[in-house]
Amino acid sequence: MTNTAGAFQEWTEDIGKARANLGIQGMSVAVVHKGRIIYAQGFGKRNDTEPFTPETIANIASMTKAFTAAAVGEVIEESTAKWDSPVSDYLPEFKLKDPRLNAEINFIDLLAHRTGYIGQDFEWYQRSEDWIELIKLLRFVKPTVPLRSKFIYTNTMYCVAAEAAARIAGVPFEQLLQDKLFQPIGMQSTGMLVTDMVSRPNHALPYTTKSFEALQRGETCPVPLKHYPIPTPPSGEMYSNVIDLAKWANVMLHGGQLNGVQVLHKETVEKVTTPWITQKTLPPRDTASSLSAYGLGWFIEQYKGHHTVLHGGQNPGYRSNLVLFPHDDLAVIVLSNTLFNELVNAIPYYIADRVLQLPKTEDWLFDVAVKETRDLYRIFGADNNPEILDSLFPPRLQDRPPTRLLEEFAGEYTHPYSQKIHVRVAPATGAVDGESALSCKFGAFDRTLEHYHYNTFRLQLLDDLLDDTFAYPLLLTFVAGHNGLVSECRVLMLGREQVYTKILPDAV
DSSP, X not given: OOOHHHHHHHHHHHHHHXXXXXXXXXXXXXXEETTEEEEEEEEEBSSSSSBOOTTOBEEOGGGHHHHHHHXXXXXXXXXXXXXXXXXXXXXXXXXXXXXXXXXXXXXXXXXXTOSSOOOOHHHHTTOOSOHHHHHHGGGGOOOSSOTTSSOOOOSHHHHHHHHHHXXXXXXXXXXXXXXXXXXXXXXXXXXXXXXXXXXXXXXXXXEEOSSXXXXXXXXXXXXXXXXXXXXXXXXXOEEEOHHHHHHHHHHHHTTTEETTEEOXXXXXXHHHTSOOEEOOSSOOSOTTOOOEEEOSSOEEEEETTEEEEEEEEEETTEEEEEEEEGGGTEEEEEEESEESOSHHHHHHXXXXXXXXXXXXXXXXXXXXXXXXXXXXXXXXXXXXXXXXXXXXXXXXXXXXXXXXXXXXXXXXXXXXXXXXXXXXXXXXXXXXTTOEEEEEEETTEEEEOEEEETTEEEEEEEOGGGTSOBEEEEEEEEXXXXXXXXXXXXXXXTTEEEEEEXXXXXXX
């Protein structure tokens, strides 16, 4: 890269224009190359009035997983535990329906998303229990595929790995992160829990919008912080800034060394960046490459023939991304306080094209980022294309009314692993002549059900987590038991079904 001052000015102008073009509230970017930070810049606002700087701290969401995996690795390297040790040996509360899995699932399985279990984020949403109490509930959940047969992204198992490592070390997991990672690396602006972050100066507040068009107009609105912390902090609750994350990236690029000092075990860095399972969840940027895998807290792929190790994150109002180019001694870190935006995923490749002098075959900032952001809103925005999400449901049959009175569906439905569903009959919106409808309360969600067909109802779950901004539809089907009374509510969400049992009054 030549004429660095001119190049950096070009980066700042291009990224600044791209941020404004998409209407993103604020963001920061840092670039590490050959052992030093060569670029660090903030853009936009961290709140309604103050600038977003490189020192601004923000929630890094699922980028947390890389830190959790590294902390687990440090504990393993400094104890008698092994990566392939059964986790239940150190965490007896981790009990599953199949005792054979208790004896087989190890730390690599948990951190590589290859246990065969799906995530339970929806079921855990806004539950007040400590995560160890939620881990105990895993005994009620069945795996969807055999162990080590498929990559299934799940936040739940990162809590299991974190708690097991904390037990081995004899300290709480938050302290483990401080002792093994933050303090040795010098990450003084980094910590756990958004509720702690907001008590520190220069923190970014989260923002979102209801549609892609509103985003481009800059019509962002704050996301309430009442829903933090998330139920699974080791999977996505850390906060940091791009300066601290640049230090972390530098350590990862140099085998655990910082300024010639070994601050992480080399074996930990090697283990977490080793491909453990192939994955198709994150489409590879290099379609010509067959490498698309997951390590431990890191996705592993290639970009234009260059090896990449990366992980991003997405929480209500926050986006993050960190891409390592290990063979090129390059890393790009991006933080943002606006959901959704795909500019955080485009910037690292815009930078890489210029630093590594790669063919500029895409317009990352003004074409790819815009298109991919628009696509996200088409799926998840409040004004989404319903056909996209409805494709996950069985075809709707027209003019097929319920076969029972609405009152027969009313009641409480329970599942041993999840929260209760409360179904009641209430006046329909804009009702005339006493017209009624079913309403459903699930944790923090309270919505009216839309009749789908027969005894199936659609719940357009406008998510309070995002202040009524994003929609996640569910289908609720009410089923009768042998006694002819409604006894179950089968909930279909994003392609998977959960069966809830109706709590019946005591027999008389």
